[in-house]
Amino acid sequence: MRDKMLKHDQLYIKQQNKQWVYELIKTKEPLTKPDLVKHTKMSPTSINRIVNDLNSENLIYEKDNDTKSVGRNAVFLQINRDARCSIGLEFDMNVIRMGVINLKGELTYMKEVPFSVRENPDLAIDKSVSMMNEIILEQGIERAKILGVGVGLPGYIDDKKGKVIHSDQLIWKDMNIAQLIFDKTDFQTVVDNELKMQAVSEKHTWKENEAETMVLVGIGSGIGAAVLINGEIYRGSSNTAGEIGHSIVNPNGNVCKCGKVGCLASYISERSLIQQAAIAMQAESMADLAHYYEQGQPLVKSILEQAVMYLAIAIGNIFTTYDPKLVVLSGQFFEYFPRLKTELEIRLNQYSQHDDTKRIKYSTLQNKGVVLGAGIVAGERFLELG
Template structure:
């Protein structure tokens, strides 16, 4: 038992060092020892094994300042690759990323949400194969795949519990994809993956407690604490769209009345607007509001008010240092985004008003794909047996 425990700790230390080099590199051995509180000898031994396994390399950069100059370390970006996929109700996006999160190639194709899951799996296989063949990707370097989609996801078992947007229920998506691709597959809620990508690559890099809030076809949120996704007991944490704000309100597809998303989501805004005038999309509603037609202004202002309330409530519950806004209403319509940001200046609870940074997501349509690919890499780093260079 003692030997097993020592081997486990040794393996965990190597995963920790590799992750630090990935996040902080180029970085010195001395800095790694300081951050991890490991001895310089232990760090040197771990680094040597990572170099031998071709995950890490010494750069041509050196530490500056007094004392002996030391060579800095960096991960080899092309040592492993992963696939990231986003499934939406109308499109599928796929990409291949390297070990540093750089997107090597990507594609977007139309999707028919009426198709059965089995047909969509075949669709994804074709899409990924075209990427691999079209960009001469070395398949032997692909260590896994991540998939982000809207809905309630059983992350541990790779199952889509409910996705209203896709019309799915209890779909073993990870298993279905693993049969086709012969690599480890992870599936997760799209907003959780996008928040993870923003923490690693985007507007949340400096955050220790990051909340992402999505306003679009639905309403949701995700919390990242110290770089890790806060999933809750069943991976359903953050489903604010189904918090009830008016028990006598509009019927939500979930079966309850007065859910928050029935006051903000795109389809409900269009439904509300259609009571006054037949319009084709949110942009047309905005153009009417910009012409100072009161009814259109009222529809948008009500959505802005409820969006602000959602932000306020999440800040009160989670006390984050950073809040990132995302989703189609944010990414596509600056008119609405600016109104929400302006409203937050006065309607957030005063004691917390200046306690966090309120920003807009920078990764936009790439965020879910990047997060999906990075989750697959995270698992690889955690499970790799560095003593033997093979997966456990």
């Protein structure tokens, strides 16, 4: 029994060391074998064995240093980024987005198709599988090279089971998305809240020391957040950490669709903004609100400035609670109303103890963030380094 446990422990340590070396090459390439010895403190023999294993699995390749120098040229190790890939998939209210992500965590192809995802879960799954097959055929991808699928969508998600517990935006409930996609494709699938998926891609976008402790705030059809602590997603006890949309910002305020009074979402989600404006004018979209705002329409200006005030309160609370190095704002709100960034800074200075505006950044990923993050998560989850 003891011998079996010892062998198991030794195998685990070997796998962990191999993973460590692979991640070092991926994040710090190009590296030489002496570099790896220096970084890991492993013996040259162990590094040689691991490098040979990774080479035989076609996950890395060796490249001679082209610089002419006296003596033997160094051999650099680099990731064979196209040896495997993963699929990133996002279900939004009116669109399905899908992309191909290589081993380096780069989005090499992306496609989006207008589709009424809301209230149509079965049709949406079928459509996504059809898109997947089309992309595999169009891009000439061998199915054996696909590590798996990552899915991001709004709502409460059981990430361990790959199950949507409930999504207000999509009106999906009790659906095992991971199992449904696996049954139709044979691809292993991981599912999570869309902002948690995007937080992974944001982590890869910003400087490593900045992104280690970061909060991503998404403002769109709803509002939510994802929290990174020491580079890892903080989930809470039931994977609902970051659901700031239903935090109370005004106990005497608007009635939220959840039944509570004064939720942040009742002031700044797209639906609530349009509903507030539609009482007095023809407003059916955020584009309509942007038009009225640019014309200086007083009611729209008041509604939007109120929304920014409550957003500033929420962000101030995030800084006080988590003290992140970065708060990254994402979503279409500030794309429609870029001038409100200044209003946010003014309000944040009122509600924060420090000059937290210096720690506010705006996402540059646009509509790629969820797809990219979902693909990275799937690639990391399903790459087996034996």
